[in-house]
Amino acid sequence: MADTRTPLLEAKGICKYFGGLKAVEEVDMQIMQGEIFGIIGPNGAGKTTFFNVCTGIYPPTKGKIYFEGEDITGISPEKAAQKRIARTFQNLQLFKFMTVLDNVKIGCHIKTSSNLFDAVVRTKKYHRDEEYAIEKSLDILRSIDLYEYRDTMAGNLSYGMQRKVEIARALALDPKILLLDEPAAGMNPPETRSLMEFIKMLNQEGYTITVIEHDMKFVMNSCSRILVLNFGEKIFEGTPDEVKVNQEVQSAYFGRGLVAGEALK
Amino acid sequence: MSKVKELFNKYQVLAYIVLLALLCVVPFALPKAVYVRYACNILMYATLAGSLNIINGYSGQTCLGQAGFFAIGAYTMGALSTKFGISFWLLLPLAGILAAFVGFLVSLPTLKLKGIYLSIVTLGASEIIRIIAQTWTPVTGGAMGIKQIPYPEMFGLDTFRPKYYYFIFLFIGVIFLFVTKRVLQSRVGRAWISIREDEIAAKSLGVQTSFYKSLNFMYGAFWAGVVGCAYAPFVNYIEASQFSTDTGFNVLAMIVIGGQGTLIGPIVGSTIVTLLTESLRFLESWRYVIYAVLIIAMMWLRPQGIAGASRSILAGGKIKRKKQAAGAEGGATNG
Numbered sequence: 318m319a320d321t322r323t324p325l326l327e328a329k330g331i332c333k334y335f336g337g338l339k340a341v342e343e344v345d346m347q348i349m350q351g352e353i354f355g356i357i358g359p360n361g362a363g364k365t366t367f368f369n370v371c372t373g374i375y376p377p378t379k380g381k382i383y384f385e386g387e388d389i390t391g392i393s394p395e396k397a398a399q400k401r402i403a404r405t406f407q408n409l410q411l412f413k414f415m416t417v418l419d420n421v422k423i424g425c426h427i428k429t430s431s432n433l434f435d436a437v438v439r440t441k442k443y444h445r446d447e448e449y450a451i452e453k454s455l456d457i458l459r460s461i462d463l464y465e466y467r468d469t470m471a472g473n474l475s476y477g478m479q480r481k482v483e484i485a486r487a488l489a490l491d492p493k494i495l496l497l498d499e500p501a502a503g504m505n506p507p508e509t510r511s512l513m514e515f516i517k518m519l520n521q522e523g524y525t526i527t528v529i530e531h532d533m534k535f536v537m538n539s540c541s542r543i544l545v546l547n548f549g550e551k552i553f554e555g556t557p558d559e560v561k562v563n564q565e566v567q568s569a570y571f572g573r574g575l576v577a578g579e580a581l582k
Numbered sequence: 583m584s585k586v587k588e589l590f591n592k593y594q595v596l597a598y599i600v601l602l603a604l605l606c607v608v609p610f611a612l613p614k615a616v617y618v619r620y621a622c623n624i625l626m627y628a629t630l631a632g633s634l635n636i637i638n639g640y641s642g643q644t645c646l647g648q649a650g651f652f653a654i655g656a657y658t659m660g661a662l663s664t665k666f667g668i669s670f671w672l673l674l675p676l677a678g679i680l681a682a683f684v685g686f687l688v689s690l691p692t693l694k695l696k697g698i699y700l701s702i703v704t705l706g707a708s709e710i711i712r713i714i715a716q717t718w719t720p721v722t723g724g725a726m727g728i729k730q731i732p733y734p735e736m737f738g739l740d741t742f743r744p745k746y747y748y749f750i751f752l753f754i755g756v757i758f759l760f761v762t763k764r765v766l767q768s769r770v771g772r773a774w775i776s777i778r779e780d781e782i783a784a785k786s787l788g789v790q791t792s793f794y795k796s797l798n799f800m801y802g803a804f805w806a807g808v809v810g811c812a813y814a815p816f817v818n819y820i821e822a823s824q825f826s827t828d829t830g831f832n833v834l835a836m837i838v839i840g841g842q843g844t845l846i847g848p849i850v851g852s853t854i855v856t857l858l859t860e861s862l863r864f865l866e867s868w869r870y871v872i873y874a875v876l877i878i879a880m881m882w883l884r885p886q887g888i889a890g891a892s893r894s895i896l897a898g899g900k901i902k903r904k905k906q907a908a909g910a911e912g913g914a915t916n917g
Contacts, residue, residue: 372786398788410783412776414894423776427788429769433797436768437761446769470893490788 323386325350325525326371326402326494331380333363333370333549340366342549343380348494353520354527355540357560359569363549364529365407368498372404373397385493399427403492405483407499407529413472417463417482420471421454424489428453457485461515476503481512488519495519497528501535513539537561545569602756609748618744622816624856625751626809629758631836631848633805636762638834639842639896640771641798642778644701647688647708649830651803653715653822654681655810660728660820661721670734674754674811681807682800684711689799693792708830716822727821731814741815750812758805759845765801766845774798778843779895838877841890850889 324347333341341363348354356364370377376391383389384400392400412420429446436443458464461481466474471482480500487495500516501509513535520526520539530536536543537557545553545560547569553560560566609618630652637645655677662668662676688707692700715722722728739746765771773794776784785791814820832855840851855873862869880887886896 374782374786394782394785395788395790398786404786406783406786410780410786412779412783414779414891414897415775419772423772423784423789424787426769426773431769433765433770433801436765436770439764443768450769486787 322349324348324383325385326527327383328367328371329381329383331367331370331382332378333366333375334378339549341370341377341546344544344546344549344551346544346551346554348525348527350525351520351523352525352541353516353539354525355536355543355557356527356529356546357531357533357536357543358546361548362546364546365498366549367546368404368496368527368529372402372496398490401427401490401493402496403487403490403494404496405480405487405498405500407502409476409479409483411471411479411482411486413470415471416468417458417471417474417485418451418454418467420482421457421485421489422450424486425450425453427490453489454485457488461485461488462511477505477508477512480504484515492524494525494527497526497530499529499531501530501532509535605752606749609745615744618748620856620860622744622748622751624853625748625755626813626816627833627836627856628849628852629751629755630806630809631833631840631852632755632758632762632845633802633809634833635837635842635845635848636774636802636805637798638837639844639847639891640766640778641774641795642895643692643795643798644697645704645799645802646701646827646830646834647704647706647711648802648806648833649825649827650688650704650708650711651681651685651806652810652813652829652833653708653711653825654684654803655807655812656814656820656825657715657722657728657810658807659811659814660723660731663732663815664728664730667732670732670811670815674808677811678804678808681810682804685799685801685803686796688803689796692799693795705827705830708825708827712822712825712827715825723821725821727819728814729819731818731820733815733818742818744816747816751816754808754812758808762805763845770794770797775894835873835877838887839880841887843886843891843894843896844889847887847889847891851887854888 326348328344328346331341331344332339344367356367358364366375369375371382373392373394373396381388381390384402389397389400412423429450431440431443431446434440455464455467458467461484463478463481463485466478471479474482480503484497484500497516501512504512509532516526516528517539528536528540540557543555543557543560544551545566552565552569553563555563608621612618612621630648634645634648637643658677658680659670659673662673663670688704692703695703716725718724733741734750735741736746736750741747741750773784773789776787776789777791777794781791836851836855837848838851839854840849841847858872859869862872865872884890885898886892886894890896
């Protein structure tokens with residue numbers, strides 16, 4: 318299936334070493350406009366590190382990142398956000414002591430531009446920006462079912478809801494691509510199901526989504542293509558059905574040898 | 583419901599007006615001139631501590647060098663008014679701008695530093711400014727200092743009397759609070775607070791943290807400079823030892839005790855520390871021991887300070903789930 322379009326986000330030969338530890342080794346990835354792309358792999362496979370390289374948290378040791386065909390290797394996270402690459406974090410980086418609404422309002426930062434002068438004089442721009450931030454945030458909160466919690470402190474919400482706040486905050490950037498790092502971690506099955514629906518809905522609205530997830534039901538049901546990492550290396554890439562039957566993926570997850578072989582039968 | 587809120591807002595303005603009127607009566611109501619001097623000190627230090635609170639309390643950086651910015655303001659007034667006879671009212675913003683510029687320079691190396699390393703750089707910068715003030719004799723008078731700094735003109739009042747000078751400090755304090763409240767309720771203020779709460783998250787949402795940290799330093803330094811400018815004629819005589827790190831730590835003590843991350847905190851802190859300083863004078867240097875104990879106790883029991891932002895990372899980073907119901911009452915603490 319040769320695709321001639323420019324990928325939205327492309328990684329070419331990405332390596333990331335921490336001293337002698339090869340966290341990510343020669344990983345290629347192409348994410349097309351409008352897909353849900355999954356990244357899976359056992360714990361410690363380098364998924365999050367790879368994500369961090371893609372969003373500018375770490376510069377790669379080797380390799381290039383392209384966004385809409387433009388080289389963005391080693392840009393800062395702020396710049397990545399300004400290019401509207403939005404992300405969430407595996408271990409939740411919420412503004413815990415702020416209300417849910419304020420959390421999302423900070424997400425509107427790059428979509429507004431009022432400065433110190435506007436704030437002091439309360440210019441038209443200030444009022445326009447504040448109105449925009451509030452309306453936009455409330456819209457997002459309504460769509461993600463957090464509207465009634467808008468005035469609750471984010472840190473007081475349940476784990477699953479905090480994850481949703483993070484997604485809401487990322488959506489405030491009007492992202493061209495949304496990178497979700499284990500969005501369903503800590504959620505119970507009904508919560509996971511509703512999150513899955515929500516992510517699919519976002520995708521239908523036109524958002525391109527990349528997701529790291531351990532919940533296989535989630536990944537197999539919603540992703541169009543899946544990248545499998547193990548010990549920092551890409552071991553497979555393909556559709557969910559191909560991944561399910563791939564020998565290497567199975568051995569990465571279940572191990573090799575007689576016992577594992579027995580278990581699979 | 584909205585009517586109730588409207589009514590409350592109306593009364594809020596009224597409350598501010600009453601409070602301001604009361605503050606205006608204070609210098610005439612106090613029985614002794616020396617008490618008026620204390621009141622002046624409280625107001626002055628409240629604004630100075632407020633300017634430090636902008637940096638330490640809102641963007642979560644640790645600046646120990648506020649005395650340096652304060653000195654820039656004081657020497658701007660001292661030097662330019664005695665040598666060129668420039669009006670105090672013109673020098674007031676100029677002192678702020680100069681201090682903000684120095685604040686910008688100090689912020690440059692500190693953008694990549696955090697925590698204790700940042701503190702040491704700011705402390706060093708403050709000392710450098712003091713040493714320049716001590717040795718640059720043609721401008722700062724060196725060890726002799728600058729004498730007879732002219733009193734500001736204000737509606738023909740005798741501003742050399744603290745009774746009237748009080749209004750200059752009140753004016754600066756009110757303007758500071760008014761402007762700062764507006765800034766904090768804007769995109770800029772939210773960016774500062776987001777840096778305090780979680781810098782990585784702020785970055786990932788496109789907040790240019792270096793720019794906003796720099797702006798934060800400049801804003802804090804600006805007001806320290808303005809207060810410094812008002813301080814010089816008040817004491818009439820300035821020399822380098824008035825701007826030692828002791829002054830910086832004194833102001834830091836105010837926000838640690840009074841509270842960080844709220845507008846009221848520094849005012850509380852300034853009142854407590856100034857009154858303690860005056861009432862404990864008979865203990866001489868021993869009173870610093872009392873400060874030390876107070877600061878340690880405060881950091882232990884209530885890290886955000888008496889009136890600090892309880893609902894912030896400053897309070898020790900723990901969320902009290904018991905108070906979940908109370909948590910819904912809105913973001914007043916960060917206002």
